[in-house]
Amino acid sequence: MQITAISRAFFDQLADVASAAIMPHFRTALAVENKLEGAFDPVTIADKAGEMAMRELIAATYPDHGILGEEFGNTGLDRDHVWVLDPVDGTRSFIAGIPLWGTLIGLRVGGRAAQGMMAQPFTGERFYGDGASALYSGPGGERPLRTRPCGDISQATLFTTSLRAFSGAEQEAYLSVERQAKLARYSADCYAYCMVAAGQADLVIEAGLQPYDITALIPVIEGAGGVVTSWTGGSATDGGQVVASGDPRLHDQVLKLLG
DSSP: OOOOOOOOOHHHHHHHHHHHHHGTTTSSOOOOEEETSSSSEEEHHHHHHHHHHHHHHHHOOOTEEEEETTTEEEEESSSSEEEEEEEEEEHHHHHHHTTTEEEEOOOOOOEEEEEEEEEEEEHHHHHEEOOOEEEEEETTTTEEEOOOOOGGGOOOOEEEEEGGSSSSHHHHHHHHHHHSEEEEEETTTTHHHHHHHHHHHHHEEEEOOOOHHHHTTHHHHHHOOOOEEETTTOOOOTOOEEEEEEHHHHHHHHHHHHH
């Protein structure tokens, strides 16, 4: 297998075309579709336009790469390089006019989450990582991303998107951690993981994730010095139950509680 790293500049190009397709719809009276019967899983024209713009650029630049996307399905998943796309991670925030959403652009190489970017076009922020290093760019310029030390749950700032995402047993396991944390916050979606990478928070615990919810974020957190696994300590690349920690010591404590 030939492993080829893709330039960060191409991730920026993907973020640019997605932003151009998505931002005309933010804070407008756009129509919202529901993808699930019996639950609310919203999708808008912004989600679809953003993903299509990225797909077209990937197909034109890297026609031999596969794509796993939230809105338009999968192609070439057996290829060495597979892009994992979520044009608007945090659609509920998007339709409510809150900028706690982002475009997730991940690249798997040989099945491993190798590179990733979270781009937030409203704030002009981008968080990029390749597993070995991570960078922030935004209104304040560009700087390396580094997680902060936090060796005990009692000192941790914890994020999760919603308690509704957990089953009964999962929710109790999550709450066993939240009860010990210093601070718990909700509804940040992909932004939560980026705040861990930036050293502003310490921990994210979620369940029911899809690959496109997490693949792009793994290289960002790992590149900043953090850890991302399943609740049992395995790979988080396929989603499901996910824990992201800024400090490996904290991660070990949390896995024991969740297990």
